[in-house]
Amino acid sequence: MKKFMLIVREDLEKIGKMTDEERFASSPNMVEWIDGLIESGNYITGTPLLIEGRYVGKDYVQSDGPFIESNEGISGFDLIWAENLEQATAIAQSCPMVMIGMAIREVRPVIDMLT
Incomplete structure (x- = not known):
C-alpha cells in the first residue's frame, strides 16, 4: 500500500x-x-483547515489571505x-463534497522519507 494525500480545494472567498x-x-x-475509509483500512488521518493563514518566503510574509490570485x-x-493512484483517485471521487460539486480533491502520492 502507498500513502496518498487527498487535498481539499474549495472557494475560500465564499467560505471565508x-x-x-x-x-x-x-x-x-x-x-x-471517513468511517467507511477507517473500516476498509484506507484512512490514516485528516482535518479541515481554517481559512486564515500566511504565505512565508525567504524575504516576505504575505498575510492578506491564504490565496494570492x-x-x-x-x-x-x-x-x-x-x-x-487509480484507487486513490476512486476514493477521492467518492468524497461527498466532490459528489455534490462543493469541492475538488487533488490526489498526490506521498514520499515516505523515513523508510
Missing part, C-alpha cells in the same frame, strides 16, 4: 464569509465517508492508504 458553524452545516456529512484554495486534507 461564513462562520465555522455555517461552513460545516452546509457541508455534507463526512463522518460516514485565485479564490480556490486548500481547505483541508486527508491522508489515505491505496494500492495505486
Whole structure:
C-alpha cells in the first residue's frame, strides 16, 4: 500500500464569509465517508483547515489571505492508504463534497522519507 494525500480545494472567498458553524452545516456529512475509509483500512488521518493563514518566503510574509490570485484554495486534507493512484483517485471521487460539486480533491502520492 502507498500513502496518498487527498487535498481539499474549495472557494475560500465564499467560505471565508461564513462562520465555522455555517461552513460545516452546509457541508455534507463526512463522518460516514471517513468511517467507511477507517473500516476498509484506507484512512490514516485528516482535518479541515481554517481559512486564515500566511504565505512565508525567504524575504516576505504575505498575510492578506491564504490565496494570492485565485479564490480556490486548500481547505483541508486527508491522508489515505491505496494500492495505486487509480484507487486513490476512486476514493477521492467518492468524497461527498466532490459528489455534490462543493469541492475538488487533488490526489498526490506521498514520499515516505523515513523508510
